Amino acid sequence: DGGITQSPKYLFRKEGQNVTLSCEQNLNHDAMYWYRQDPGQGLRLIYYSQIVNDFQKGDIAEGYSVSREKKESFPLTVTSAQKNPTAFYLCASSILRSTEAFFGQGTRLTVV
Amino acid sequence: DAKTTQPNSMESNEEEPVHLPCNHSTISGTDYIHWYRQLPSQGPEYVIHGLTSNVNNRMASLAIAEDRKSSTLILHRATLRDAAVYYCIRNSGNTPLVFGKGTRLSVIA
Numbered sequence: 001d002g003g004i005t006q007s008p009k010y011l012f013r014k015e016g017q018n019v020t021l022s023c024e025q026n027l028n029h030d031a032m033y034w035y036r037q038d039p040g041q042g043l044r045l046i047y048y049s050q051i052v053n054d055f056q057k058g059d060i061a062e063g064y065s066v067s068r069e070k071k072e073s074f075p076l077t078v079t080s081a082q083k084n085p086t087a088f089y090l091c092a093s094s095i096l097r098s099t100e101a102f103f104g105q106g107t108r109l110t111v112v
Numbered sequence: 113d114a115k116t117t118q119p120n121s122m123e124s125n126e127e128e129p130v131h132l133p134c135n136h137s138t139i140s141g142t143d144y145i146h147w148y149r150q151l152p153s154q155g156p157e158y159v160i161h162g163l164t165s166n167v168n169n170r171m172a173s174l175a176i177a178e179d180r181k182s183s184t185l186i187l188h189r190a191t192l193r194d195a196a197v198y199y200c201i202r203n204s205g206n207t208p209l210v211f212g213k214g215t216r217l218s219v220i221a
Contacts, residue, residue: 033208042199042211043156058208090155097205099144103155 003027006091006104013085013111021076021107023091030096032074036060037088037106046089049074050096078109085111115139116200121216124190132185132215134200139180143202146209147174147185150197156211159185159198195219 035043045058049068063082117135148156173186199214
């Protein structure tokens with residue numbers, strides 16, 4: 001059963017702690033993406049990767065970090081430097097230069 | 113900058129057709145027009161895309177203006193499960209998708 005898996009679905013953290021969100025895909029896609037969504041807003045791009053061991057900043061990369069050590073995995077770390085980390089985080093993947101992206105079900109992060 | 117313009121919200125009665133408009137007046141020749149939709153608390157899902165010709169699939173139809181400056185997503189018979197935010201995106205495939213705020217579609221039983 002191919003797809004993208006994000007875990008966990010809900011995550012609570014104390015302010016000042018780093019937290020890592022998982023994203024795994026078994027679609028053999030080269031490209032992977034992380035987006036952030038705030039209530040009533042569209043998705044904003046945090047980071048993306050088109051090949052293993054390489055990634056590029058999106059529009060709102062400050063306070064976040066990523067790694068791409070394996071093709072299947074693209075974890076996102078929300079660091080303590082991110083001023084407003086509470087949001088809905090979405091991971092996606094696609095064939096390189098494709099027009100169709102596949103999204104995970106998202107992780108809702110709440111920082112208290 | 114999403115570079116597309118959509119109404120904030122629309123309403124439809126169940127089992128009636130819905131026409132969701134999108135303006136993309138600065139579209140380049142290599143940009144495809146994509147539509148995604150997002151159900152509550154879920155990730156977006158692909159609906160349809162096209163370049164110049166009208167397109168049909170099992171979910172919807174896409175009508176593209178001859179000058180490509182606008183397009184319309186057509187849901188032939190709206191159901192309650194079609195209530196979602198619909199995003200119109202122009203993209204050539206060389207860069208990540210850029211999402212605007214989309215159109216929130218409400219379906220009334």
